[in-house]
Amino acid sequence: MTENINEEGGMKRRSVVKAAAWAAPVVAVAVSAPMASASVEPPEEATTIGATTTSPFVGNVGIIRPFGLAPNGEDGFFPNGQTFTLTSDLDFNSIVTSISGGTITQVSPGVWLVTPDPGSTAVDIRFNSPSAGTYTLTSDGPADAGRSWGGTVSAPA
Numbered sequence: 001m002t003e004n005i006n007e008e009g010g011m012k013r014r015s016v017v018k019a020a021a022w023a024a025p026v027v028a029v030a031v032s033a034p035m036a037s038a039s040v041e042p043p044e045e046a047t048t049i050g051a052t053t054t055s056p057f058v059g060n061v062g063i064i065r066p067f068g069l070a071p072n073g074e075d076g077f078f079p080n081g082q083t084f085t086l087t088s089d090l091d092f093n094s095i096v097t098s099i100s101g102g103t104i105t106q107v108s109p110g111v112w113l114v115t116p117d118p119g120s121t122a123v124d125i126r127f128n129s130p131s132a133g134t135y136t137l138t139s140d141g142p143a144d145a146g147r148s149w150g151g152t153v154s155a156p157a
Contacts, residue, residue: 043068043121046076049144051137055151058129061097062153064137066114067122075121079142084114086125088135090153095127129153 046068056062066084070076086092086104092112096104102116102123114137116123136150 043074044070044072044076045079046082046121046143047071048076049078049082049139049147051149053135053137053149053151055153056129057154057156058132059156061126061128062151064125064127064135064149064151065122066116066137066139066149068116068143077119077121078116080118081142082116083140084123085138085140086112086114086135087138088112088133090127090129090131090133090135092125092127092135095129096125097128098124098126100124 048069049066050069051064051066053065054061054063064086068076068078068082087110089110092104093106100123101120102114104125105113105115107113114123114125132153132155134150134152136148138148139145
């Protein structure tokens with residue numbers, strides 16, 4: 001301890017420099033982490049729409065998932081005004097178990113409007129049907145207007 005105290009009762013300059021040298025790397029690490037996370041690019045607006053459908057057997061969970069693709073091939077957020085029409089002989093009012101990234105609203109018997117949330121890159125519609133049937137999802141635009149995807153809920157073997 002006596003080596004860190006000078007004759008006047010204060011700390012030696014060398015002790016202060018050593019302490020600063022040990023503290024500096026800790027500060028540099030703490031400062032560099034937020035800079036790295038801030039460099040993530042936000043998604044671009046989608047110009048292409050894709051969809052996956054998982055068609056279940058009766059009583060199992062199915063998923064309808066429209067998603068946006070940006071020109072760079074990455075996930076893209078849906079353009080303003082993007083909607084989808086879901087048509088089916090199934091009653092989606094009673095079989096949807098969850099939806100994330102948007103809403104689903106019945107507009108007439110057998111027809112539902114799917115509206116993505118602003119800024120979302122996908123809408124997941126999970127459903128569990130007690131009976132067999134078919135469904136079709138069609139993009140109303142503005143991206144890929146008229147493009148459709150579909151599936152079948154089949155009875156278990």
